[in-house]
Amino acid sequence: MPHIFRDYDNAIRHLQEDLLTMAALTRKNLEQAMQALLRSDIDLANTVIAADSDVDELERQVDQTGMEILLRFHPVATDLRLIIASMKISTNLERISDHAVGIAKRARKIHQGQPLQEVQWIEPLYTLAYALLRDAMDSYTQHDPVLGQSLHEKDKELDRLHKQITRTLSDQLEIPNNGSASWLHLIFVARSLERIGDLSVNIGEETVFLESAKDIRHEHRKVAPKNDSPPP
Numbered sequence: 001m002p003h004i005f006r007d008y009d010n011a012i013r014h015l016q017e018d019l020l021t022m023a024a025l026t027r028k029n030l031e032q033a034m035q036a037l038l039r040s041d042i043d044l045a046n047t048v049i050a051a052d053s054d055v056d057e058l059e060r061q062v063d064q065t066g067m068e069i070l071l072r073f074h075p076v077a078t079d080l081r082l083i084i085a086s087m088k089i090s091t092n093l094e095r096i097s098d099h100a101v102g103i104a105k106r107a108r109k110i111h112q113g114q115p116l117q118e119v120q121w122i123e124p125l126y127t128l129a130y131a132l133l134r135d136a137m138d139s140y141t142q143h144d145p146v147l148g149q150s151l152h153e154k155d156k157e158l159d160r161l162h163k164q165i166t167r168t169l170s171d172q173l174e175i176p177n178n179g180s181a182s183w184l185h186l187i188f189v190a191r192s193l194e195r196i197g198d199l200s201v202n203i204g205e206e207t208v209f210l211e212s213a214k215d216i217r218h219e220h221r222k223v224a225p226k227n228d229s230p231p232p
Contacts, residue, residue: 004073008073011069011072011073012069012079012082014065015062015066015083015086016086018058018061018062018065019058019086019089019090020141022058022059022062022090022093022094023089023093025051025054025058026093026094026096026097026100026133027130027134028051029048029051029052029055029097029100029104030096030097030099030100030129030133030196031130032044032048032051032104033045033048033100033101033103033107034103034122034123034126034130036048036103036104036107036108037106037110037119037122037189038119038120038123040111040115042107042108042111044104045104045105045107045108046104048100048103048104049101049105052098052100052101055097056094058090059090059093059094062086062090063087063090066083066084066087070083078210081210081213082210084209085207085209085210088202088206089140089203089206092199092200092202092206093203095195095230096133096196096199099192099193099230100192100196102188102189102192103189103192103193106186106189109181109182109185110182110185110186113181113182116186118172118186119186121165121168121169121186122165122189122190122193124161124165125158125161125162125165125190125193125194128154128157128158128161128193128197129158129193129194129197129200132151132154132155132158132197132200132201133196133200135147135150135151135154135200135204136151136200136201136204136207137203139151139203139204139207140203140206140207140210143211144207144211145207145208145210145211147204148204148205148206148207148208149204149205149208149216151200151201151204152201154197155197155198155201158193158194158197159197162190162191162193165190166187166190166191169183169186169187169190170183170187192230195230205217
């Protein structure tokens with residue numbers, strides 16, 4: 001019997017270690033994607049695109065470990081919520097990394113043309129999106145459901161800024177001979193950052209579920225559903 005408990009504890013530990021490694025890589029990918037955009041660094045953009053496969057592999061590992069624990073050990077109560085929440089959080093992290101890749105690809109396209117200093121307009125939006133992701137993972141690692149639930153209000157600020165920046169960028173599209181392709185790429189970058197905020201809120205919601213067994217997923221939802229896939 002002791003070896004069964006030891007195997008169970010080891011499996012739980014590996015699950016959490018893989019999830020935290022995945023979160024660290026996802027945050028790094030997002031940071032580097034934005035630096036590639038803001039600094040016109042195509043090599044860094046290529047690094048982000050290549051690194052996404054590591055995030056994908058970690059998602060597979062988290063899912064595989066989670067399923068093995070469920071089938072072999074039949075956890076209940078808090079441990080069952082931990083497995084389910086970890087698997088759902090990994091899915092959200094993988095989608096955030098996909099958006100980082102989308103930003104990196106658009107950074108490459110933007111900087112293949114004429115320099116566009118206005119990419120700096122996106123930075124405040126990135127700051128808010130990154131803070132949401134950081135707080136979401138902090139709520140998980142610190143077992144803080146209050147922080148997890150607070151992300152809804154922070155996301156509203158991100159949504160407001162996204163709408164404002166999108167209007168500003170859309171106005172640039174109306175100006176003749178103003179490099180419409182680059183402005184369109186920036187609009188999609190802004191959209192990815194807004195979606196990263198929403199996916200971070202999802203992680204916070206999973207923390208609330210994990211710590212308190214309370215499902216808050218639909219308490220603050222917007223009326224219209226969103227597509228969380230990266231823009232083409």
